[in-house]
Amino acid sequence: MFDDTKLMDRKAAAAPNRAADAIVAELEAQIGSGQLPDGAFLPAERELMAQFNISRTVAREAVARLAGRGLVEARPRFRPVVRRPGYDAALSALGGIVNQLMGQAGTVKNIYDTRVFLEAALVRHAALHARKDDLALLRQALEANEAAIGNSAAFYVTDIAFHAMFYELPRNPVMPAIQRAFTGWLQPHWQRMPRSPERNRVNYLSHRAIYQAIAERDPDGAERALNGHLAAAWEYVRGTFEPV
């Protein structure tokens, strides 16, 4: 049709903007409106050129922009795929920067403290509001954790799964996403932590204490148990990245 739209967009953008901005906005809208459904291929770069009367440079930049925002998944030589963003995608967008932050002193501690703070509130919430089936799932996770004491790799997995229960309980999809983000960021440090069945047993006992406090509807006890558990874990791993 007419490319009046393009010209108008350029003018509408008062500040000296990039040409790609208009394309990004348009594609963004199409993704948001479902016109480009999740999983669909983004128009090929050469198609975008024709559609928007732009050079390939701009088309590529627009796609790169969208990829940076997580709206499309652009693997090196594959057709970019539309990814309707979820909470995980959002949090994972943080990944890069957080990893950079991790290089700075005190960052790991700050992030870990934040996690502890949130999780303390979560166990408290669990103690107050967990339903019977929630408790059953929690117990199940606890038992899986116990069964894995002898296998440090499996223990790590069940450990995370146990903690994950707390994030599931509020039934707010943001919470599990936050947990996945936390574990992802802290994983590199945690994996350097020496593990052993003895150590696993200690952690398991902590988990059990937390579970019992929750089952007894004792928020303070649960919070205390969790804080003790995570404080101990911190002491155990701090040496691995703070060469003080």
Place this chain on the structure above:
Amino acid sequence: MFDDTKLMDRKAAAAPNRAADAIVAELEAQIGSGQLPDGAFLPAERELMAQFNISRTVAREAVARLAGRGLVEARPRFRPVVRRPGYDAALSALGGIVNQLMGQAGTVKNIYDTRVFLEAALVRHAALHARKDDLALLRQALEANEAAIGNSAAFYVTDIAFHAMFYELPRNPVMPAIQRAFTGWLQPHWQRMPRSPERNRVNYLSHRAIYQAIAERDPDGAERALNGHLAAAWEYVRGTFEPV
């Protein structure tokens, strides 16, 4: 010279990667190590070309990548400036995606609930651990809030400032950043909320109740007051974006 470096980089990248990745990694490292201090100019694109034996295309993509991650600030026609990332930069990187998420049903509620959940834990923490000077600051914020009851715009600001105190108290720099992120995301909705001195007074009274509970070292009371306050606020604004 030789483009051996380039070729080697290509090989070093096991998977069929983008050439820009190597440059991104290098610049990232230089930023992290302080070799490129905060506020410094990034090498010009044509310099990067020479330095890394790459085409301008790749140089530009690398810069764009860094800009996407928030490590450099690339305003349209200005030299890109190095920005050592902080917690704010990290969370602001979420902005784009979250805004996209906001278009989906239930997202605002989920994010708001997360905020409420966290803030409840924060007032509880405040009630238990606030020091005298903390309380003084909190009282000060409360009084500023009271003084602004007649001016809705000012009230909005002091409202946020009052809540901000809770995020400051744990002295974990992540918390204030989270608050700024929350307020930034929710702001568009909140601003559509009708405001009035009467409404402001109600909110102020809620704030005062929270403050009093904290001053009395009553975590449960503080949490209850906050939850009531924010639940009421939610009821008040839900109509503005859920056309149910």
Place this chain on the structure above:
DNA sequence: ACTGCATTTTGGTCCGACCATAAAGATTTG
């Protein structure tokens, strides 16, 4: 219907060029 090869698409990279503006330098002016 399946397999394996040939063709076409498509993203990745390079090159060279031009423009507009920001930054820097030279020049005029008060």
Place this chain on the structure above:
DNA sequence: CAAATCTTTATGGTCGGACCAAAATGCAGT
């Protein structure tokens, strides 16, 4: 001499065309 103004240069933004390698596709042969 300093300030304002003009001129040059540096730099990012965009364009068009080209080539490559890998992915996707089509086709042939079994």
